[in-house]
Amino acid sequence: MSSNRVTNFLVPVFAVLLGMLAGSIVMLVSGYDPIAGYSALVYGAFGDSYYIGETIRQATPYILAGLAVAFAFRTGLFNIGVEGQLIVGWLASVWVGVSFDLPKIIHLPLAILAAAAAGALWAFIPGFLKARFKVHEVIITIMMNYIALHVSNAVIRSVLSDKGFKSAKVHASASLQSEFLQSITDYSTLHYGIIVALIGAVVMWFLLEKTTKGYELRAVGFNQHASQYAGMNVPRNIILAMVISGAFAGVAGAMEGLGTFGNISVKAGFTGVGFDGIAVALLGSNNAFGIILSAFLFGALKVGALEMPSSADVPTELVDIVIALIIFFVASSYLIRLLLSRFQKEGK
Amino acid sequence: MEYVIEMLNIRKVFGNFVANDNITLQVKKGEIHALLGENGAGKSTLMNVLFGLYQPDGGEIRVNGQPVKIANPNVANDLGIGMVHQHFMLVDTFTVTENIILGSEPTKGGTIDIKRAEEQVRELSERYGLAVDPTAKISDISVGMQQRVEILKTLYRGAEILIFDEPTAVLTPQEIQELIQIMRALVREGKSIILITHKLKEIMEVCDRVTVIRRGKGIGTLNVSETNPNELASLMVGREVHFKTEKQPAQPGKEVLEIRDLVVKDARGVTVVDHLNLTVRAGEIVGIAGVDGNGQTELVEAITGLIKAESGSIKLNGNDIFNLSPRKIMEAGVGHIPQDRHKHGLVLDFPIGENMVLQTYYKEPYSKRGILNFKAIYEKARQLIAEFDVRTPDEYTQARALSGGNQQKAIIGREVDRNPDLLIAAQPTRGLDVGAIEFIHKRLIEQRDQGKAVLLVSFELDEVMNVSDRIAVIYEGKIVAIVDPKETTEQELGLLMAGSKRKEAGVSS
Numbered sequence: 001m002s003s004n005r006v007t008n009f010l011v012p013v014f015a016v017l018l019g020m021l022a023g024s025i026v027m028l029v030s031g032y033d034p035i036a037g038y039s040a041l042v043y044g045a046f047g048d049s050y051y052i053g054e055t056i057r058q059a060t061p062y063i064l065a066g067l068a069v070a071f072a073f074r075t076g077l078f079n080i081g082v083e084g085q086l087i088v089g090w091l092a093s094v095w096v097g098v099s100f101d102l103p104k105i106i107h108l109p110l111a112i113l114a115a116a117a118a119g120a121l122w123a124f125i126p127g128f129l130k131a132r133f134k135v136h137e138v139i140i141t142i143m144m145n146y147i148a149l150h151v152s153n154a155v156i157r158s159v160l161s162d163k164g165f166k167s168a169k170v171h172a173s174a175s176l177q178s179e180f181l182q183s184i185t186d187y188s189t190l191h192y193g194i195i196v197a198l199i200g201a202v203v204m205w206f207l208l209e210k211t212t213k214g215y216e217l218r219a220v221g222f223n224q225h226a227s228q229y230a231g232m233n234v235p236r237n238i239i240l241a242m243v244i245s246g247a248f249a250g251v252a253g254a255m256e257g258l259g260t261f262g263n264i265s266v267k268a269g270f271t272g273v274g275f276d277g278i279a280v281a282l283l284g285s286n287n288a289f290g291i292i293l294s295a296f297l298f299g300a301l302k303v304g305a306l307e308m309p310s311s312a313d314v315p316t317e318l319v320d321i322v323i324a325l326i327i328f329f330v331a332s333s334y335l336i337r338l339l340l341s342r343f344q345k346e347g348k
Numbered sequence: 349m350e351y352v353i354e355m356l357n358i359r360k361v362f363g364n365f366v367a368n369d370n371i372t373l374q375v376k377k378g379e380i381h382a383l384l385g386e387n388g389a390g391k392s393t394l395m396n397v398l399f400g401l402y403q404p405d406g407g408e409i410r411v412n413g414q415p416v417k418i419a420n421p422n423v424a425n426d427l428g429i430g431m432v433h434q435h436f437m438l439v440d441t442f443t444v445t446e447n448i449i450l451g452s453e454p455t456k457g458g459t460i461d462i463k464r465a466e467e468q469v470r471e472l473s474e475r476y477g478l479a480v481d482p483t484a485k486i487s488d489i490s491v492g493m494q495q496r497v498e499i500l501k502t503l504y505r506g507a508e509i510l511i512f513d514e515p516t517a518v519l520t521p522q523e524i525q526e527l528i529q530i531m532r533a534l535v536r537e538g539k540s541i542i543l544i545t546h547k548l549k550e551i552m553e554v555c556d557r558v559t560v561i562r563r564g565k566g567i568g569t570l571n572v573s574e575t576n577p578n579e580l581a582s583l584m585v586g587r588e589v590h591f592k593t594e595k596q597p598a599q600p601g602k603e604v605l606e607i608r609d610l611v612v613k614d615a616r617g618v619t620v621v622d623h624l625n626l627t628v629r630a631g632e633i634v635g636i637a638g639v640d641g642n643g644q645t646e647l648v649e650a651i652t653g654l655i656k657a658e659s660g661s662i663k664l665n666g667n668d669i670f671n672l673s674p675r676k677i678m679e680a681g682v683g684h685i686p687q688d689r690h691k692h693g694l695v696l697d698f699p700i701g702e703n704m705v706l707q708t709y710y711k712e713p714y715s716k717r718g719i720l721n722f723k724a725i726y727e728k729a730r731q732l733i734a735e736f737d738v739r740t741p742d743e744y745t746q747a748r749a750l751s752g753g754n755q756q757k758a759i760i761g762r763e764v765d766r767n768p769d770l771l772i773a774a775q776p777t778r779g780l781d782v783g784a785i786e787f788i789h790k791r792l793i794e795q796r797d798q799g800k801a802v803l804l805v806s807f808e809l810d811e812v813m814n815v816s817d818r819i820a821v822i823y824e825g826k827i828v829a830i831v832d833p834k835e836t837t838e839q840e841l842g843l844l845m846a847g848s849k850r851k852e853a854g855v856s857s
Contacts, residue, residue: 210719210720211718211719211720212709212710212715212718212719212720213718214720215702215709215720216709216710218695218698219695219698219706222695222696222697222698223691223694223695223696223697225691225692226691226692226693226694226695226706227695228654228674228692229652229654229674229684229686229692229693229706230674230706230707231673231674231675231676231678231679231707232675233673
């Protein structure tokens with residue numbers, strides 16, 4: 001049991017180290033100094049309070065996107081549509097944020113709930129099609145991503161602005177931005193969203209592990225036949241699992257809309273946060289606490305990488321490759337598990 | 349070089365659990381050697397050690413007298429050890445030949461030489477009398493044929509020693525006879541066979557010697573010609589075993605289950621239950637006897653609401669339960685021990701404790717205001733585990749990790765504990781050892797004696813004749829006869845089960 005737990009902890013650590021090793025080889029071959037590169041990466045992620053603030057801010061949507069993917073995984077579904085659900089959540093939160101004037105205690109929760117509802121609705125469609133017609137959710141969610149991207153762009157142009165590129169800023173009463181958090185982190189973009197994300201992790205854990213509904217969702221995820229035999233409504237649970245997953249994704253969008261950016265702009269392409277959420281969830285073993293840790297790793301890599309071109313002269317493209325290598329090794333943790341078990345056997 | 353396989357003082361420990369405690373197994377060349385033991389006695393562990401899936405913590409393995417270290421199944425293959433698994437490892441969409449060569453494909457100029465492979469498979473098949481069509485698709489052939497493909501797979505890889513893991517558990521009576529012929533042909537050709545089983549009848553019929561293990565310990569090796577089923581059973585279980593289940597005559601009461609003109613179609617639209625009528629009264633056990641595939645599965649699934657019936661009526665205690673949802677039917681008072689415990693009976697990835705409340709999880713005290721009460725759940729689990737003798741390290745162990753017999757005991761405990769008026773037991777003892785079978789039969793009779801109606805579906809004639817108070821013979825979706833077990837014979841039942849004219853060997857249309 002305990003050796004299992006040690007392995008579970010060692011695997012991600014080894015994955016990151018191996019990724020860094022491969023990254024250094026790439027840097028060496030291209031004629032750059034890997035030590036300087038990685039020092040810049042670490043400095044850029046944790047070097048002073050500003051960077052720490054940025055890392056936490058970046059981890060915020062990652063946590064929620066990871067929770068969305070993991071929730072679906074745990075209930076037997078593969079939600080590739082977190083990206084799209086995140087975009088419609090972002091749009092909905094900004095929409096509510098700019099359209100109403102309400103006391104903060106109502107406005108802010110309302111905007112976040114609107115985001116959750118939008119993400120949930122976006123995920124309801126693939127959930128319904130799967131439950132009712134057995135259409136595979138992966139296909140529908142991928143398509144729904146494109147619909148989300150272009151519909152939100154159209155709404156931004158025609159409704160939220162006068163044929164402009166971005167919406168107005170959300171009202172202060174709907175904003176997650178915090179002068180206090182900014183001031184203690186040397187004016188980073190850190191906002192209260194991290195609290196929402198951490199609450200989200202607790203909610204997911206509680207919902208799945210402690211509630212009657214969570215029991216049902218997990219049962220359906222593991223074995224639909226036994227769930228049907230036990231009298232559970234399998235189609236309804238599939239839809240519900242998808243809707244809850246989508247709600248997490250929608251709230252991830254609200255973090256960007258109400259916190260980091262305070263508005264929404266026309267996008268040329270996907271944000272990538274939803275897709276990274278898949279890796280975050282996998283690295284975090286689909287476990288709420290693990291996802292918080294892995295989201296911080298992804299946040300640190302993303303933010304720290306910005307420092308590499310300026311401090312270590314590593315070109316941005318190479319930085320992307322190095323980061324991708326680290327993520328690659330993390331994602332292929334199966335390989336590392338295999339290697340570790342070999343080592344353990346040899347040691348005996 | 350007397351022995352082909354020698355496993356000397358093999359010891360295997362999982363955590364605190366000693367699965368194999370210095371077991372010795374010696375197999376002679378050209379013999380069929382039975383490995384007999386209850387579920388969870390350590391048979392599979394021992395064979396997995398021999399097949400290289402587990403590494404022993406102590407002891408020595410010798411093949412043809414040479415000490416060997418079997419690090420993985422490939423080494424076992426190279427040593428000529430082949431395993432015919434209980435759960436077949438076949439790719440459904442591949443042909444027989446494609447499955448057999450999988451992993452060691454003969455190639456010609458970079459592509460698979462399928463012609464040559466088919467020829468080899470055909471040759472092997474003919475030599476051992478397997479009658480397998482090398483070009484047939486796995487999904488199109490019967491379970492018995494699939495098992496032969498598994499046998500061919502090991503022969504194709506040059507196996508000299510074949511391990512059969514409970515091979516008859518999935519077979520019909522005719523297929524079992526055919527398998528016995530095949531095993532005899534194999535030893536005639538110089539192969540050696542280790543037969544893992546707990547069916548005493550089979551051991552008496554085909555084996556030369558038998559090694560008995562009980563709770564991880566080797567009890568001894570006997571010559572089959574010098575022993576008898578009673579001795580073997582008590583060696584295996586560690587106490588006297590009664591083959592005939594003791595029971596008082598039934599005292600049937602009011603009608604609990606009434607089925608009239610039930611019609612059920614399968615997914616392809618073929619009528620599989622055809623205007624079936626059946627009544628089960630309180631305080632009696634009605635056994636459904638029939639060859640697999642005559643509508644038993646669909647009948648049970650229609651009663652329990654797992655599939656929708658076309659027409660007819662099903663009444664429980666006079667209330668209509670026709671085509672209600674599974675939960676409504678369950679709450680009306682139906683308990684169901686499903687035929688396939690892995691598919692329907694358990695969520696294998698859940699702890700065994702959570703499986704104990706699979707149908708009642710949403711009720712008090714297991715759930716209060718939408719929150720699970722794990723204390724109450726695991727308390728119930730501990731109670732059922734103790735009461736039904738489910739052998740598991742603890743109630744938090746994954747259901748998957750339990751042996752088949754213990755999984756089944758857990759399901760039966762759960763269903764009986766819900767106190768249903770009608771208990772449907774579909775193949776309740778499939779793949780179980782005599783000890784567990786005796787236990788389960790006792791429980792079914794106990795339910796009857798408490799005034800419950802019990803519907804037993806089984807492909808084992810012994811079981812139907814032993815436990816039932818009335819036997820309903822099903823053939824092509826109809827109940828063709830109702831007989832009294834005291835006044836019938838296996839021959840009569842066999843004829844009824846085969847219909848009047850049709851008698852095709854093990855192939856269902």
